[in-house]
Amino acid sequence: MAVGDLSSSPSSSSPELHVLAVDDSFVDRKVIERLLRISACKVTTVESGTRALQYLGLDGDKGSSAPKVLFLSSRPLCFLDLKVNLIVTDYSMPGLTGYELLKKIKESSALREIPVVIMSSENIQPRIEECMTEGAEDFLLKPVKLADVKRLKELIMKSGLAEEEDNKAKHSCPNRILQNNTASSSSSHDVSSLDDVTPSSKRMKLESRAHD
Amino acid sequence: MNTVVAQLQRQFQDYLVSLYQQGFLDNQFTELRKLQDEGTPDFVAEVVSLFFDDCSKLINTMSRSLERPENVDFKQVDSGVHQLKGSSSSVGARRVKNVCISFKECCDVQNREGCLRCLQQVDYEYKMLKTKLQDLFNLEQRILQAGGMIPQVNIS
Numbered sequence: 001m002a003v004g005d006l007s008s009s010p011s012s013s014s015p016e017l018h019v020l021a022v023d024d025s026f027v028d029r030k031v032i033e034r035l036l037r038i039s040a041c042k043v044t045t046v047e048s049g050t051r052a053l054q055y056l057g058l059d060g061d062k063g064s065s066a067p068k069v070l071f072l073s074s075r076p077l078c079f080l081d082l083k084v085n086l087i088v089t090d091y092s093m094p095g096l097t098g099y100e101l102l103k104k105i106k107e108s109s110a111l112r113e114i115p116v117v118i119m120s121s122e123n124i125q126p127r128i129e130e131c132m133t134e135g136a137e138d139f140l141l142k143p144v145k146l147a148d149v150k151r152l153k154e155l156i157m158k159s160g161l162a163e164e165e166d167n168k169a170k171h172s173c174p175n176r177i178l179q180n181n182t183a184s185s186s187s188s189h190d191v192s193s194l195d196d197v198t199p200s201s202k203r204m205k206l207e208s209r210a211h212d
Numbered sequence: 213m214n215t216v217v218a219q220l221q222r223q224f225q226d227y228l229v230s231l232y233q234q235g236f237l238d239n240q241f242t243e244l245r246k247l248q249d250e251g252t253p254d255f256v257a258e259v260v261s262l263f264f265d266d267c268s269k270l271i272n273t274m275s276r277s278l279e280r281p282e283n284v285d286f287k288q289v290d291s292g293v294h295q296l297k298g299s300s301s302s303v304g305a306r307r308v309k310n311v312c313i314s315f316k317e318c319c320d321v322q323n324r325e326g327c328l329r330c331l332q333q334v335d336y337e338y339k340m341l342k343t344k345l346q347d348l349f350n351l352e353q354r355i356l357q358a359g360g361m362i363p364q365v366n367i368s
Contacts, residue, residue, distance in 0.1 A: 025295065025298055025299055025302070026266065027263050027299040028298065028302050030262060031244070031247075031259060031302050034252070034255060034259075035247065121297070121298050121301060142302065143304075145240075145243050146243060
């Protein structure tokens with residue numbers, strides 16, 4: 001795929017939100033994925049907080065996400081920002097809870113700007129307050145409905161679009177076009193089935209080969 | 213041909229409404245149906261299939277945890293009930309979800325007998341729902357094969 005092709009590829013007029021959905025329930029992952037896709041979002045699903053952190057590039061003790069380098073014929077093409085625009089996570093999960101995941105994201109200089117929404121089947125006021133205090137964007141009561149997702153998307157688009165406009169004005173970004181067309185030709189994937197220790201950068205290399 | 217389709221659609225509608233009226237399904241099932249379209253005609257069937265697999269697995273695990281009266285792992289049972297309640301709620305499986313509520317109460321007070329009864333009930337309910345939904349999906353298939361469309365059904 002030549003770079004020339006990329007610049008002539010049409011980019012969508014409205015940016016698609018890329019949502020990372022975290023839930024240990026297979027059923028719930030399938031439902032939330034569909035809810036988001038039907039609301040025109042790109043979706044990545046993972047089954048645990050740990051996997052979510054891996055995907056976001058917070059591997060081990062690293063406090064910031066490592067840059068992801070896209071390789072074509074083993075020549076670095078550009079730096080690809082695996083931009084997640086929204087994280088939606090279940091609260092009660094084994095291992096890292098949704099609240100603990102929220103904390104880790106807000107503690108990270110690289111990730112703290114990403115809005116995080118917590119989902120829970122239990123309407124426990126102190127829990128809700130705790131999450132909102134820690135910086136959650138919203139708290140959704142399960143089961144999640146289409147109306148909830150639509151409302152959420154509007155909220156995020158309104159605040160996110162302003163940021164997009166600023167970025168576009170600052171620099172023309174061929175890597176953004178690359179991201180829109182290459183990051184996922186299918187607009188959702190479940191990375192829960194990947195082996196435990198696949199670092200995000202390796203995953204990107206695998207993905208880029210599939211798209212050549 | 214037209215009347216065959218109309219008849220099947222009518223049958224489908226009546227059957228679906230009866231499932232709500234008898235408490236097998238609740239509003240969340242309606243929400244799931246909204247997410248299905250011509251591009252994803254099997255979405256609901258796929259989700260409920262995952263749910264029934266979940267039921268079977270969780271019931272087995274909980275059954276093992278409850279097996280020996282002198283050594284019941286109530287934490288394990290509670291975890292299973294929590295998961296089952298969550299997924300039944302997500303698909304609109306109302307009766308299954310309601311049994312889970314009682315089940316949790318038995319767990320909280322470490323009532324093994326009560327738990328065993330709830331386990332049996334949850335097993336019965338999910339299997340019953342599975343049969344009912346299979347009949348519903350079969351009706352859907354017959355409508356499509358006869359060249360008709362699946363009716364939108366409004367549940368008041």
